[in-house]
Amino acid sequence: MNGPTRSAYRVIVVGAGIVGLYTAYHLARAGAGPVLVVDRGFLSSGASGRNGGGVRQQWETRATVRLARESVAAYRRFGTEFGYNVWFRQSGYLFVAETEAELARLRGVHELVVSEGLPSEVLDAAAVARRVEGIAPGAVVGGTYLATDGTLYPFPAVWGLYEAVRALGVEVVLGVEVLGVEASAGRVAAVTTRSGRVEAPTVVNAAGGWSGELSGRAGLAVPNVATRHEIFATEPLKPFLDPMVVRASDGLYFSQTMRGEIVGGITLRDGAGVAGGMPSSPRFLREMSRALVRLVPRLGSVGVLRAWSGFYDDTPDGFPVIGEDPRCGGFVHANGFGGHGFMLAPAATLRVARAAMGEPIDLDPALVSPARFLSNDRPPSVERLQLG
Amino acid sequence: MAGAPERRFFFGRARRSARPGETLLDALARGGWPALQRSIRYHRPRGPFCGVGYCTGCLVRVNGRPNVRACRYVPTDGDRVATENSWPSPRFDVLGAIDFLFPHGIDTLHGFVRPRWATRAYHRVVRRLAGYGAAPEVGRTPPTPPPPPVRRTVDVAIVGGGVAGRAVAAHLAHGGAHPLVVDRALAPEPVAGGELLASTTVTFLPAPVGTGDHRFTLLGFEEPDRGVEVTARTVVLASGGYDAALLFGGNDRPGVVTADGAFALCGRDGRRPFRRAVVVGGGDRVGEVLDRFGDAVAAVVAPGGISPPVVRRASDEGIPLYPRSRIRSAAGRGRVRSLTLEPRGGGARFVLSCDAVVLAHRRLPTSQLLFQAGARMEWRGGPGAYYPVLAPSGETSVPGLYAVGDVAGILADANERAAERVAAAVLGAPASGEEPLPRVALEGPNELEGYYRELASLPRSGRWVACACEDVLLHEVEEAHARGYRGIEVIKRYTGVGTGLCQGRYCLPDALLVLSILEGRPAPEVGYITQRPPAVPTPLAAFAAMADSPTGPEGA
Ligand SMILES: Cc1cc2nc3c(=O)[nH]c(=O)nc-3n(C[C@H](O)[C@H](O)[C@H](O)COP(=O)(O)OP(=O)(O)OC[C@H]3O[C@@H](n4cnc5c(N)ncnc54)[C@H](O)[C@@H]3O)c2cc1C
Ligand code: FES
Numbered sequence: 001m002n003g004p005t006r007s008a009y010r011v012i013v014v015g016a017g018i019v020g021l022y023t024a025y026h027l028a029r030a031g032a033g034p035v036l037v038v039d040r041g042f043l044s045s046g047a048s049g050r051n052g053g054g055v056r057q058q059w060e061t062r063a064t065v066r067l068a069r070e071s072v073a074a075y076r077r078f079g080t081e082f083g084y085n086v087w088f089r090q091s092g093y094l095f096v097a098e099t100e101a102e103l104a105r106l107r108g109v110h111e112l113v114v115s116e117g118l119p120s121e122v123l124d125a126a127a128v129a130r131r132v133e134g135i136a137p138g139a140v141v142g143g144t145y146l147a148t149d150g151t152l153y154p155f156p157a158v159w160g161l162y163e164a165v166r167a168l169g170v171e172v173v174l175g176v177e178v179l180g181v182e183a184s185a186g187r188v189a190a191v192t193t194r195s196g197r198v199e200a201p202t203v204v205n206a207a208g209g210w211s212g213e214l215s216g217r218a219g220l221a222v223p224n225v226a227t228r229h230e231i232f233a234t235e236p237l238k239p240f241l242d243p244m245v246v247r248a249s250d251g252l253y254f255s256q257t258m259r260g261e262i263v264g265g266i267t268l269r270d271g272a273g274v275a276g277g278m279p280s281s282p283r284f285l286r287e288m289s290r291a292l293v294r295l296v297p298r299l300g301s302v303g304v305l306r307a308w309s310g311f312y313d314d315t316p317d318g319f320p321v322i323g324e325d326p327r328c329g330g331f332v333h334a335n336g337f338g339g340h341g342f343m344l345a346p347a348a349t350l351r352v353a354r355a356a357m358g359e360p361i362d363l364d365p366a367l368v369s370p371a372r373f374l375s376n377d378r379p380p381s382v383e384r385l386q387l388g
Numbered sequence: 389m390a391g392a393p394e395r396r397f398f399f400g401r402a403r404r405s406a407r408p409g410e411t412l413l414d415a416l417a418r419g420g421w422p423a424l425q426r427s428i429r430y431h432r433p434r435g436p437f438c439g440v441g442y443c444t445g446c447l448v449r450v451n452g453r454p455n456v457r458a459c460r461y462v463p464t465d466g467d468r469v470a471t472e473n474s475w476p477s478p479r480f481d482v483l484g485a486i487d488f489l490f491p492h493g494i495d496t497l498h499g500f501v502r503p504r505w506a507t508r509a510y511h512r513v514v515r516r517l518a519g520y521g522a523a524p525e526v527g528r529t530p531p532t533p534p535p536p537p538v539r540r541t542v543d544v545a546i547v548g549g550g551v552a553g554r555a556v557a558a559h560l561a562h563g564g565a566h567p568l569v570v571d572r573a574l575a576p577e578p579v580a581g582g583e584l585l586a587s588t589t590v591t592f593l594p595a596p597v598g599t600g601d602h603r604f605t606l607l608g609f610e611e612p613d614r615g616v617e618v619t620a621r622t623v624v625l626a627s628g629g630y631d632a633a634l635l636f637g638g639n640d641r642p643g644v645v646t647a648d649g650a651f652a653l654c655g656r657d658g659r660r661p662f663r664r665a666v667v668v669g670g671g672d673r674v675g676e677v678l679d680r681f682g683d684a685v686a687a688v689v690a691p692g693g694i695s696p697p698v699v700r701r702a703s704d705e706g707i708p709l710y711p712r713s714r715i716r717s718a719a720g721r722g723r724v725r726s727l728t729l730e731p732r733g734g735g736a737r738f739v740l741s742c743d744a745v746v747l748a749h750r751r752l753p754t755s756q757l758l759f760q761a762g763a764r765m766e767w768r769g770g771p772g773a774y775y776p777v778l779a780p781s782g783e784t785s786v787p788g789l790y791a792v793g794d795v796a797g798i799l800a801d802a803n804e805r806a807a808e809r810v811a812a813a814v815l816g817a818p819a820s821g822e823e824p825l826p827r828v829a830l831e832g833p834n835e836l837e838g839y840y841r842e843l844a845s846l847p848r849s850g851r852w853v854a855c856a857c858e859d860v861l862l863h864e865v866e867e868a869h870a871r872g873y874r875g876i877e878v879i880k881r882y883t884g885v886g887t888g889l890c891q892g893r894y895c896l897p898d899a900l901l902v903l904s905i906l907e908g909r910p911a912p913e914v915g916y917i918t919q920r921p922p923a924v925p926t927p928l929a930a931f932a933a934m935a936d937s938p939t940g941p942e943g944a
Contacts, residue, residue: 044878
């Protein structure tokens with residue numbers, strides 16, 4: 001029978017995506033005791049196997065810039081640390097603006113990023129055209145570029161972590177759903193699964209787009225909203241595009257992977273919730289194809305190879321949710337990463353692991369703690385650069 | 389068409405010509421064996437394989453446009469055709485050295501991680517090797533503005549104008565309907581009683597929403613990149629089947645082709661780019677091959693048995709038969725020159741010299757659109773593939789979506805009856821408690837699975853290519869299994885099997901059998917392979933030309 005081998009663990013992590021596995025890794029390295037990771041799907045079936053692999057440090061708030069910068073360092077050493085090649089290629093993120101107003105906004109980001117010591121540049125239209133060969137004349141007025149941003153291949157990161165945590169003694173059980181979380185006296189006591197009840201004083205909610213559903217099963221209402229985002233890959237071409245290109249106006253983003261495919265998406269306002277599953281829609285294929293061909297007309301004859309979709313786990317203020325839920329001791333959130341959980345995971349989960357062990361963390365609770373949604377105060381800050 | 393002028397084009401520096409109605413592959417094959425490609429990772433020589441526009445063996449550059457399939461392109465005067473992904477030519481490619489330098493393959497997952505400074509250098513090299521063709525030329529405006537997309541609203545759309553599709557169309561016409569038949573063939577047979585869109589591939593059939601009058605949307609393209617968008621009340625899928633690939637050493641060599649690939653190479657004018665073909669298989673498909681070019685067949689080899697009609701045919705024509713044989717490896721420098729075999733029960737190895745290996749052992753259903761539309765599928769053990777669950781009327785689990793012919797697994801001699809029933813149901817005739825029609829066997833055992841099980845324990849020689857598009861070797865699949873990864877969905881993501889241009893048509897069916905053996909559980913438990921749209925790579929321009937608010941899932 002496919003199920004956990006023990007009846008009790010020190011920590012149960014729900015979700016074997018990048019966030020859950022990285023959390024388990026930090027826990028195991030810190031000697032937390034028996035750790036179980038449980039996922040109802042197969043490895044990489046969630047957003048961690050469905051994303052664009054973008055890793056950027058250009059953000060509108062210092063807190064996010066710092067988490068991202070720390071994660072960049074982690075992905076740079078991923079190969080030596082885990083023995084898996086994630087093909088992290090630092091060939092830049094290029095945000096492009098169609099209007100002066102958008103460019104002004106990007107300039108603001110640029111100044112913040114520079115003040116954090118990162119070598120961001122502001123580019124005029126000609127400099128953008130040099131980095132995106134074949135861009136339609138007059139399509140952009142300029143942009144910002146950070147050379148140390150980049151892209152990676154998400155799957156090997158999942159494989160590397162999966163093998164590393166197992167080697168450290170973490171149990172990873174796949175194909176088992178967590179149906180409920182039991183609490184007694186205001187503290188987590190156990191989870192119920194399809195293969196029985198498993199006890200633990202600490203449960204980490206790393207369920208990605210389904211984190212709201214899981215919190216709900218624990219009786220904890222949260223404002224997280226799952227939104228479906230679509231993405232496609234084209235047939236592989238010889239390399240011609242280095243940076244990840246993101247357009248400020250509509251969230252069009254695309255990059256060329258190490259395999260030569262152009263992978264990208266665009267922001268469409270779709271209905272929220274996980275109920276509709278993860279299909280692809282004609283509307284996405286149309287809007288994405290149109291936007292890409294208008295910006296880079298030479299790509300019109302290039303074939304779309306496959307389209308798919310996944311869930312962002314969005315929060316009202318654009319910050320993730322990290323830390324223990326004040327309503328239920330031992331229920332630790334590691335979710336709300338929107339469309340950027342992959343690039344923030346290494347640094348963010350270090351804090352998740354500390355929180356799970358009851359240690360203090362060095363992130364501003366007003367920004368990331370689940371407690372922030374329980375008061376009626378206006379959020380002190382909002383991370384709005386939710387693009388690409 | 390006698391007297392129609394030839395099309396003159398450049399192939400590299402050479403001047404070549406195509407007769408009216410000929411594809412680029414036809415024109416190139418007239419000059420001998422066409423060497424057009426190299427493989428993506430190891431730069432192994434590759435040639436046309438499938439002949440039906442799915443594989444990567446015939447990709448060329450035409451007028452600055454990459455990845456054009458020679459077997460799907462009709463040349464026009466003045467075309468500039470060039471080979472890509474090889475230097476100086478596909479026959480002698482300097483990078484072909486990679487294949488010799490890495491006899492065990494290149495492990496891109498675990499290689500290149502240490503030391504860190506070297507990783508960056510590796511990255512640069514590997515990146516340069518990626519891709520088939522170079523990006524389309526900049527600033528090259530097409531000679532004429534792109535034609536407006538084809539947009540149609542019809543009552544009944546039939547996908548596939550083969551025997552089954554034409555039969556349904558004829559019955560519908562008889563009942564007063566006027567179906568639209570969409571077919572990928574560049575020059576399909578005419579359709580009696582319906583309208584025909586030729587050279588048109590439907591690549592995306594989203595699951596319908598609601599029960600409105602025109603709830604099906606069929607998206608696709610007419611060659612080379614004209615958008616096609618059809619809305620229909622009823623859809624009949626008659627998309628047929630295709631010849632499967634087979635695992636053996638050197639199974640990717642130029643000259644190893646499917647039956648359809650061989651037909652494409654032979655053209656309609658009786659030319660033969662090979663003289664001594666070894667045909668693999670033992671059933672009806674072998675008979676069709678013998679009909680077309682029996683004079684160029686040196687032997688028939690089958691992993692399993694050979695059917696009595698084929699035995700009779702072959703002995704009449706003096707063609708030697710090797711039933712129940714293990715195919716160990718194909719050899720040759722570049723193109724295949726010989727095939728090494730041994731009897732399955734045990735016995736001495738022997739070598740057949742040949743200049744082509746024609747795969748005619750297994751037909752698989754072209755079922756991508758059924759998966760996309762959300763039709764319930766079931767594993768049929770006999771052929772070892774997924775087929776739709778069907779009502780006796782031929783309707784799938786999606787109301788208004790029917791399947792008929794090979795894609796439905798209907799046996800050939802029941803096709804006519806199936807077409808009649810589907811047409812009656814579409815026309816609204818009341819169902820009359822009919823018996824289900826005879827279909828391919830629901831229960832296994834699958835012959836090929838037994839064959840692979842036997843091979844699993846034997847030593848191998850040569851490259852066993854599990855996925856030709858992405859150059860994934862069979863031992864990589866086995867290593868992924870050994871590391872603890874389970875299920876076809878994970879193995880696909882781990883190894884890259886099934887992520888290339890053929891959309892997994894030629895690799896996933898066999899990978900599923902191999903994994904079922906390794907994991908010790910039935911194939912359907914190893915996985916239900918997600919078929920992501922589009923079914924065939926579809927030009928961005930075609931999708932971009934779609935109407936602003938197609939009826940369909942996202943509606944308003
Ligand atoms: C189209 C798209 C593009 C993206 N692009 C980028 C990008 O370029 N860069 C970037 O950094 N991020 C990107 N993201 C976001 C990123 O992929 C996610 O933020 C990240 O993968 C989240 O990881 P996770 O581990 O939290 O969630 P997931 O990977 O989704 O894992 C959650 C897991 O929890 C499991 N689960 C859920 N509920 C239960 C339950 N009750 N019981 C058991 N198991 C359960 C699920 O099966 C799933 O495997 C993108 C996302 C999408 C959809
Ligand atoms: S695509 Fe032309 S031979 Fe396969």
